Amino acid sequence: MKRAVGFLVLFAAVVLGAATLVSLGVNPPQVGIRPLGRYYLENSYFGEPSPKSPEAVTAIVWDYRGLDTIYEVTVFFLAIMGGLAIFRLEKAEKKKSERPAELTLVVKLATKILAVLIIAVSASIALHGHLTPGGGFQGGTALAIAPLLILVAYSRYVLEEKGLTYIKAIIARSLSLVLILSVVLAPALYGYYLLQNQPFYPAEVSGQLVSGSLWFFNLFDYIAIGMGFTAIFLYLSIPEEVYKEELEAVKE
Amino acid sequence: MIITHLIMLLVASILGLFFSYMAITEKDLLKAIAFSAGQGVAYSLIFYLLMAPDVVLAYIAVAVGIYSALLVFVVSKTTRYEEG
Numbered sequence: 577m578k579r580a581v582g583f584l585v586l587f588a589a590v591v592l593g594a595a596t597l598v599s600l601g602v603n604p605p606q607v608g609i610r611p612l613g614r615y616y617l618e619n620s621y622f623g624e625p626s627p628k629s630p631e632a633v634t635a636i637v638w639d640y641r642g643l644d645t646i647y648e649v650t651v652f653f654l655a656i657m658g659g660l661a662i663f664r665l666e667k668a669e670k671k672k673s674e675r676p677a678e679l680t681l682v683v684k685l686a687t688k689i690l691a692v693l694i695i696a697v698s699a700s701i702a703l704h705g706h707l708t709p710g711g712g713f714q715g716g717t718a719l720a721i722a723p724l725l726i727l728v729a730y731s732r733y734v735l736e737e738k739g740l741t742y743i744k745a746i747i748a749r750s751l752s753l754v755l756i757l758s759v760v761l762a763p764a765l766y767g768y769y770l771l772q773n774q775p776f777y778p779a780e781v782s783g784q785l786v787s788g789s790l791w792f793f794n795l796f797d798y799i800a801i802g803m804g805f806t807a808i809f810l811y812l813s814i815p816e817e818v819y820k821e822e823l824e825a826v827k828e
Numbered sequence: 829m830i831i832t833h834l835i836m837l838l839v840a841s842i843l844g845l846f847f848s849y850m851a852i853t854e855k856d857l858l859k860a861i862a863f864s865a866g867q868g869v870a871y872s873l874i875f876y877l878l879m880a881p882d883v884v885l886a887y888i889a890v891a892v893g894i895y896s897a898l899l900v901f902v903v904s905k906t907t908r909y910e911e912g
Contacts, residue, residue: 583849590845633882701885709881717889724897805894812901 628779629706629787638793642771656804663811679729687729691722702798706787712794716801723806732813742810745803752800759792837877844870855910857903865896
């Protein structure tokens with residue numbers, strides 16, 4: 577009851593505030609496109625020079641403002657490494673004899689179908705990132721949902737028996753980061769600018785538009801983000817008892 | 829036609845406000861995480877209506893899937909009910 581009153585007060589305050597701002601004419605609605613937006617829309621594919629990508633957002637993210645995105649990828653890498661420093665295990669976990677309780681057949685079967693669909697959709701989001709809305713980060717976050725579903729419906733031991741341990745996820749992530757950096761550095765070695773896209777990388781490969789370096793950035797970022805989140809889920813789902821046992825072993 | 833979009837925006841933002849308020853005042857942390865995921869759905873609807881499909885794709889996966897899952901893992905390592 578108290579919560580309902582609180583919400584009504586908050587709701588009335590927001591509505592009154594919005595009505596006041598509208599009646600005062602603060603921040604009128606945008607009519608037409610700003611000159612900066614018009615420049616990106618007109619030049620992201622047809623302009624000269626241009627990133628040769630029909631998707632203006634991906635062109636901005638990986639070409640016009642590419643350095644910002646590189647730093648963002650680095651920050652995410654540091655965050656995962658910080659988590660790994662806290663949650664890592666010194667030695668491999670002991671095999672448990674009894675399996676933890678599992679969910680019903682309906683959930684397990686639905687998870688099997690959904691996981692395959694999610695991986696296909698995420699690959700489509702990431703690899704068409706230079707043509708349609710989407711890109712490496714969006715595809716990667718969608719990819720990370722698939723192992724998460726398997727983790728919840730089965731258990732983390734199923735993932736590890738299939739070979740997806742958090743060490744392997746971290747290795748895959750680091751490899752794709754190295755590949756991103758090599759795509760960044762390669763133009764500089766041949767006398768172009770760092771992170772340069774167009775004259776150096778081909779816009780089309782055998783008749784298919786790849787928008788130069790944008791496709792490679794999207795692909796490697798897709799693997800890096802997906803595997804990074806998978807690693808987080810895998811080491812967060814290690815049960816507390818394992819850490820307690822390890823702490824006691826250190827004491828002795 | 830723009831009035832339809834504005835009404836949809838209004839409904840979605842009120843839903844988002846409601847879910848955020850419920851998430852903040854809830855004492856059961858698992859329920860609070862569920863309310864927070866509902867707020868994510870409402871906000872991704874707003875992003876879609878504002879014609880930002882790139883943001884929708886990232887936001888729906890992060891706010892409903894990854895963020896909720898991370899918080900459930902964190903709650904499983906502490907206690908379920910907020911005290912006080």
